[in-house]
Amino acid sequence: MRASRLLSLLLLLQNRGLMSAAQLATELGVTMRTIYRDVEALAAAGVPIYAEQGPAGGYRLMDGYRTRLTGLTADEAGSLFLTGMPQPAAELGLGAQLAAAELKLMAALPTPYRDASLHIRQRFHLDAPGWFREPEMVPHLLAVAEAVWQEKVIDIGYRRWAPRPGTVTRRLHPLGLVLKAGVWYLVAGRDGEVRTYRVASIIELTTLAETSSRPDGFDLAGFWRSHVERYERTARSTTCLVRLSPQGIRILPDLFGAETGRLATESLGPADGDGWRQAVLPIESIEHAATDLLRLGAHGQVLAPPELVARIGETVRGMAVHYPAG
The missing domain is CATH 2.30.30 (SH3 type barrels.)
Incomplete structure (x- = not known):
């Protein structure tokens, strides 16, 4: 365990340059007292590590020194496919391996490529879960x-x-x-x-x-x-007939996605006297559609099938009880 930590400490200094004891302790999940002991152990082993004093001081390696101990373990190499995805890596129990693999990979890269990879990481981040959703509990x-x-x-x-x-x-x-x-x-x-x-x-x-x-x-x-x-x-094999205002047609892709918006646009009928047009929308089920189509508000009217019309009518009448006319 200590040998792995010493190597990680060495690679951190090699990749990042000057780092304080507090920064190293945070990165490695240990106390500063442990960092002091580890630095002494590295120096005793012949690693050219020295301390810079002062408020902005810390530890750094002598210029030009580079370790060649950058070989990846099998677990670390296997975790690289999740680079940039810390939450999934942690869920799979690979968080520590991923961090170690990235350190070793960075240490092995020539300086220009290492700088470019840091530049990319600071500008692109992948966040897999959708909005307003906590990651699922997946104990197994x-x-x-x-x-x-x-x-x-x-x-x-x-x-x-x-x-x-x-x-x-x-x-x-x-x-x-x-x-x-x-x-x-x-x-x-x-x-x-x-x-x-x-x-x-x-x-x-x-x-x-x-x-x-x-x-x-x-x-x-x-x-x-x-x-x-x-x-x-399969999920969109059922359809419904709706009547849409010009605004309803415009907001369809935002409410139901680009594909549904495209299908609806292809099915649009001629405009009536009010500028409204009929369209056929794919739906997953009556239950889902009744909720989804209410998002159209006053810009849409469901015409068929009858059971969907009835379900939306019941919902609207139930809501109207809570919002009496002024």
Whole structure:
């Protein structure tokens, strides 16, 4: 443990130059007293490290000194695919490995490339979860990731919502993990088919000694693309007929997304005397559509299907009770 910390301290000074004991202690998660001892140990081992006194002082390496101890461990190298994604890395238990891997990678880069990478990091940041959403609690994510990596069969208890809500048990052959809009999904084989499972819905998990089987030529990215396309087609297979004001037509893409806006625009009928036009919108279900379409406010009117018209009418009448005419 101490050897790893000494190397990290050395790489920090090599990458960043002058650093105070307080800064080093914060980076390494130790006390300043530990930093003092570690600096003494490095100096005793022949590392040309020296202290600069004063309020802006700290420790630095002698100019021109560079360590060659920058080889990545297997765990550190495996964590590099999550560079720029600290939250997912932490959820997978790879936060420390990612930090160490980045330090070693930076130390190995020539100075111009190292400066360029720091320049990029200061200007681009990836934040995967959507707005107003806390990251999901995924207590079994690490166990799932280990099963994927070690190619082990797992038994899970899974909370599902369709076709009937309840808890089911499944024996799965894990194939991969996907992070989609801040939500983790497990792609796994079951009964000869490849399916997806939301990791947050796993309520219990047992890893078996049995080795999982992987379909020949399986491509995780290709499967996920097809899955997303299929899901979006199925989820939007039902349609409704709406009447839209000019403002309603303009705000459609902002409210329902570019694809829905495009489909609606392609279906627009001629304008009536008030300038309103009819359009066909894809919807996921009556329940979802009743909520979504209310966002049009006074700029939209649902004409069909009848059950959607009735659902929105009930909602509007219920809301009107709380907002009586003045």
